[in-house]
Amino acid sequence: MSYKFRLDIFEGPLDLLLYLIKKNEIDIYNIPIAIITEQYLEYIEAMKSLNLNLAGEYLVLAATLIHIKSRMLLPVHDEDEIEDEEDPREELVRQLLEYKTFKEAALNLDKMTLLGRDIFNREFSDEDEDEEAERPVREIGIFELVEAFRKMVAQSAATELMEIDVEKISLSERINEIIDELNEKKTLTFTDLVGELHNKMRLIYTFLAILELMKLRIIKAYQTVSYGTIRIRLAVEN
Amino acid sequence: MDNLKAVVEALIFVSEIPLSLNKMMEIIGDAEKEEITGIISDLVRDYNERDGGIFLIEVAGGYQFRTKEICAPWIRQLKATRPKALSQAALETIAVIAYRQPVMKSEIEKVRGVDVSGILKGLMEKNLVRIVGRKDVPGRPIIYGTTKKFLEVFGLKDLSDLPTFKELEG
Amino acid sequence: MDNLKAVVEALIFVSEIPLSLNKMMEIIGDAEKEEITGIISDLVRDYNERDGGIFLIEVAGGYQFRTKEICAPWIRQLKATRPKALSQAALETIAVIAYRQPVMKSEIEKVRGVDVSGILKGLMEKNLVRIVGRKDVPGRPIIYGTTKKFLEVFGLKDLSDLPTFKELEG
Numbered sequence: 001m002s003y004k005f006r007l008d009i010f011e012g013p014l015d016l017l018l019y020l021i022k023k024n025e026i027d028i029y030n031i032p033i034a035i036i037t038e039q040y041l042e043y044i045e046a047m048k049s050l051n052l053n054l055a056g057e058y059l060v061l062a063a064t065l066i067h068i069k070s071r072m073l074l075p076v077h078d079e080d081e082i083e084d085e086e087d088p089r090e091e092l093v094r095q096l097l098e099y100k101t102f103k104e105a106a107l108n109l110d111k112m113t114l115l116g117r118d119i120f121n122r123e124f125s126d127e128d129e130d131e132e133a134e135r136p137v138r139e140i141g142i143f144e145l146v147e148a149f150r151k152m153v154a155q156s157a158a159t160e161l162m163e164i165d166v167e168k169i170s171l172s173e174r175i176n177e178i179i180d181e182l183n184e185k186k187t188l189t190f191t192d193l194v195g196e197l198h199n200k201m202r203l204i205y206t207f208l209a210i211l212e213l214m215k216l217r218i219i220k221a222y223q224t225v226s227y228g229t230i231r232i233r234l235a236v237e238n
Numbered sequence: 239m240d241n242l243k244a245v246v247e248a249l250i251f252v253s254e255i256p257l258s259l260n261k262m263m264e265i266i267g268d269a270e271k272e273e274i275t276g277i278i279s280d281l282v283r284d285y286n287e288r289d290g291g292i293f294l295i296e297v298a299g300g301y302q303f304r305t306k307e308i309c310a311p312w313i314r315q316l317k318a319t320r321p322k323a324l325s326q327a328a329l330e331t332i333a334v335i336a337y338r339q340p341v342m343k344s345e346i347e348k349v350r351g352v353d354v355s356g357i358l359k360g361l362m363e364k365n366l367v368r369i370v371g372r373k374d375v376p377g378r379p380i381i382y383g384t385t386k387k388f389l390e391v392f393g394l395k396d397l398s399d400l401p402t403f404k405e406l407e408g
Numbered sequence: 409m410d411n412l413k414a415v416v417e418a419l420i421f422v423s424e425i426p427l428s429l430n431k432m433m434e435i436i437g438d439a440e441k442e443e444i445t446g447i448i449s450d451l452v453r454d455y456n457e458r459d460g461g462i463f464l465i466e467v468a469g470g471y472q473f474r475t476k477e478i479c480a481p482w483i484r485q486l487k488a489t490r491p492k493a494l495s496q497a498a499l500e501t502i503a504v505i506a507y508r509q510p511v512m513k514s515e516i517e518k519v520r521g522v523d524v525s526g527i528l529k530g531l532m533e534k535n536l537v538r539i540v541g542r543k544d545v546p547g548r549p550i551i552y553g554t555t556k557k558f559l560e561v562f563g564l565k566d567l568s569d570l571p572t573f574k575e576l577e578g
Contacts, residue, residue: 011350012352106329114392143362236544290451291421309414
């Protein structure tokens with residue numbers, strides 16, 4: 001079977017489907033689902049038998065094809081229904097056309113004159129890495145920061161560092177804000193901090209931030225009388 | 239200024255990244271914008287007429303000298319590198335990002351029909367793609383866009399310089 | 409070879425160090441030494457006659473394009489305002505601070521495994537990191553956090569824009 005040698009060159013299930021459509025010289029707007037599904041499944045079987053790493057997406061599309069096929073086989077009772085009813089293939093066709101356009105766009109990009117492949121700029125050495133503190137900091141992609149952290153964590157044994165989620169970061173933000181406010185106003189009441197907050201998440205973060213700051217012994221909370229106003233201040237004055 | 243043309247040429251030559259008009263004006267100080275753009279046009283023409291190994295190009299919001307394409311085989315030998323080709327998967331992914339940005343990972347995956355985590359990471363490592371922020375919808379998913387480096391590599395003045403694909407708008 | 413002059417010019421242009429005659433001959437292959445030296449003389453003359461901002465010079469056993477001395481003041485200015493990349497050590501330190509803030513120096517050092525005093529000072533000078541307070545434990549250690557400037561440099565709206573590992577792994 002000649003197609004055995006082509007399997008790994010597909011970029012995904014849509015790519016495989018496009019290939020089958022082209023190979024069979026089929027009109028993309030009127031795909032004979034039964035034939036295409038059969039051929040598609042043959043390819044999948046071949047991939048399996050070759051122990052190729054078959055991405056789950058191939059199976060998802062196989063299921064979609066089978067589903068469309070079964071819907072196409074349903075008898076249509078009323079002639080008028082055909083008008084209203086959406087063609088089961090419609091969504092798939094739209095997806096295929098979109099993918100095809102981007103595939104062409106990718107080809108187009110590849111045909112452009114690329115720096116580092118077709119044309120080159122000067123190479124610069126770090127000859128004058130002068131230590132002028134005044135120089136502005138270059139803008140950095142946030143990805144570099146995450147990668148730096150990830151690599152470090154991978155090397156260190158501190159596995160608890162991995163538990164970073166959006167909530168924790170938002171909490172850091174609220175903690176910083178509260179410390180800033182305390183630096184300015186020295187003491188704050190609980191209601192100062194949560195009073196005007198209408199946003200529920202922000203309220204929760206404020207509460208968690210105060211608990212965290214107390215646990216970290218960065219702030220202290222106190223009240224003059226029981227059930228009186230709770231005040232917080234920095235545990236250590238700067 | 240007497241040596242304005244020489245200064246503009248020298249500045250573009252020593253800059254590691256495409257040098258913007260604004261930066262040039264900031265450094266030169268007493269030159270009008272029109273004066274500098276005029277000089278740049280002269281330089282572009284000079285190098286085209288010389289028909290040498292280098293030319294001046296407007297790219298990624300600035301100007302840069304680059305070698306001509308006909309010289310590529312020898313330069314690759316000097317650098318002892320293979321031509322840096324992007325894989326088909328990387329090209330498809332960057333095409334979706336370039337034309338649809340800012341775009342979520344899930345949108346890219348919907349178009350390509352495959353998981354793009356690895357490819358996306360590779361593109362970010364190559365600094366062709368970056369995280370531009372989060373989308374203001376529940377879950378606040380990360381959104382991606384192309385970088386200045388992308389413009390530099392593909393020789394684009396800006397994003398509107400991308401080859402038009404009527405079908406891709408939207 | 410038809411484009412010999414263009415190729416020689418392009419090779420000298422892209423080379424990080426002065427390019428030797430031997431290296432050029434090795435790359436070009438089918439050109440005589442005299443042919444190349446002749447071309448280099450032509451190039452030297454071309455650039456002198458152009459009277460632009462750059463010239464070709466024989467230096468340190470090779471050939472290199474350099475900017476003219478009269479352009480030096482402006483070039484110095486360009487270099488002084490050139491944004492500087494953060495070192496890997498600085499990047500790692502700021503990563504720990506960003507994700508773990510408010511954080512003590514000792515905690516940063518535990519993760520990075522090295523003393524971070526110097527880097528911390530540098531980051532504070534660059535206004536990327538600041539002291540947010542002190543902790544009420546023996547020694548009253550200083551705790552650190554990131555600044556507004558940090559958000560600017562990394563293009564973040566706020567800290568919750570920071571991506572998590574999981575999001576990147578997808």
